[in-house]
Amino acid sequence: MSREQLVVQRARKSYQTGNTRRLEYRIHQLKGLLRFITERRKDIADAVKRDLGKSEHATELFETLGLEGEIKLAIEKLAEWAAPRPVEKNLLTLQDEVYVQPEPLGVVLIIGAWNYPWAVTLQPLVGAIAAGNAAVIKPSEVSSHSAKVMEELLPQYLDKDLYPVVTGGVSETQELLKQRFDHIFYTGNSTVGKLVMEAAARHLTPVTLELGGKSPCYIDKNCDITIACRRITWGKFVNCGQTCIAPDYILCEPSIQDRVVEEIKKSIKEFYTDNPKTFEDYGRIINQRHFKRVMALMEGSTVAVGGDSDESQCYIGT
Known part of the structure; x- marks a missing residue:
């Protein structure tokens, strides 16, 4: 059994305990992610400097500031987002209590991009945690210093079984894509996007593909x-x-x-x-x-x- 397969199995087993259904647990994890960004600001900035030559100020502006805002918004709005939503009754449901209850999807895969290695990888994670999912995080191997810091430090702040970080290149990503997920979030180019969608189709897994494009x-x-x-x-x-x-x-x-x-x-x-x-x-x-x-x-x-x-x-x- 491959390392990637074990990681996904462990995430699913942790998800099945039901811990993430409790809003308090989700908020606890979101606060851990916020603490990670606050306490490890220097480690993040140093990694981005080594990967992309960005200044500390640029990393703050384009990576961590937006992430902090996303997390704070999720914490503030979580109870409202997760609450049952009333539905207008019709002839068939006249005698019933009718509502829509938001439910977690399960185990999601997040494949990040190298150009904004923190914002693009962790922003989908904020949504995944808030919605009560487990998430396997795959940072881009191209921004190798950021990937290494994420792998080493993020498990100190989040449940390492529910939110594992998997590093590596093409073969590790391919192995991950062989596993069954309940949603896949990918940011990158359209060539790899096609491979992600093809792999997801085998399990009928819904995908979110952020593939950029031309901007004249x-x-x-x-x-x-x-x-x-x-x-x-x-x-x-x-x-x-x-x-x-x-x-x-x-x-x-x-x-x-x-x-x-x-x-x-x-x-x-x-x-x-x-x-x-x-x-x-x-x-x-x-x-x-x-x-x-x-x-x-x-x-x-x-x-x-x-x-x-x-x-x-x-x-x-x-």
């Missing part, structure tokens, strides 16, 4: 071009462009093209200084494979601004 921007010549370019620059270069909804390309009329390029240059300088390489709020590409992939996109193109690189640091200039 159109700048109309009559809009405030300065504001538009400033916002696009922020959206594109935050996290070194590694965001699923980052702008992919800009469409505009030829008459404003030069001005758009100039405004974006100005915004880049304002946000990241003349030398983004030494600026702490400008990150790095996650690994050399992706560094080479991005560099290949520039081949045969005219680079309007930036484009300098350092493979040893996985740095690509703005």
Whole structure:
């Protein structure tokens, strides 16, 4: 029996004890998760710095702050969310007490992404805990430092049988997908998304697939071009462009093209200084494979601004 199979069996056995049906137990686990983020803030920031070159401030803004808000909201609203909901009676149910009772699904699998390794992995966990489920957490192996910290420290704050962390690469994920889950939550690319859905279909398991997509921007010549370019620059270069909804390309009329390029240059300088390489709020590409992939996109193109690189640091200039 594989390690992954044992982990899932243990989670299901723990779920079947019925502990998670009690709202007090769910709140206790949510408070543990909140304590983890508060007490281990430095460990989380250090891991993200090593994975993506993000500053402590950026990790706070894009990873932990939103998570804390999600957990506090779940704690505050849990009794309301879990309460029976009245249903209007009809001829068939006239003599009955009619209501809808929210129920946990069971054991869910959460497969996280590397670009926001904490927010994207743990936000679905907040919902899973609040709904009374057990959850197997699979952080992305690409953001390896974050995955290691999650594996080592999260079990100190949550029930380790109900909410185990499974690390590893493709083979471990494939082994997990062979197991039966009651829901699968996956964030990543569409190629892997198809494999996740195919594996889920064997057990008729419902899925939530967050697969990103293309995000073009159109700048109309009559809009405030300065504001538009400033916002696009922020959206594109935050996290070194590694965001699923980052702008992919800009469409505009030829008459404003030069001005758009100039405004974006100005915004880049304002946000990241003349030398983004030494600026702490400008990150790095996650690994050399992706560094080479991005560099290949520039081949045969005219680079309007930036484009300098350092493979040893996985740095690509703005």
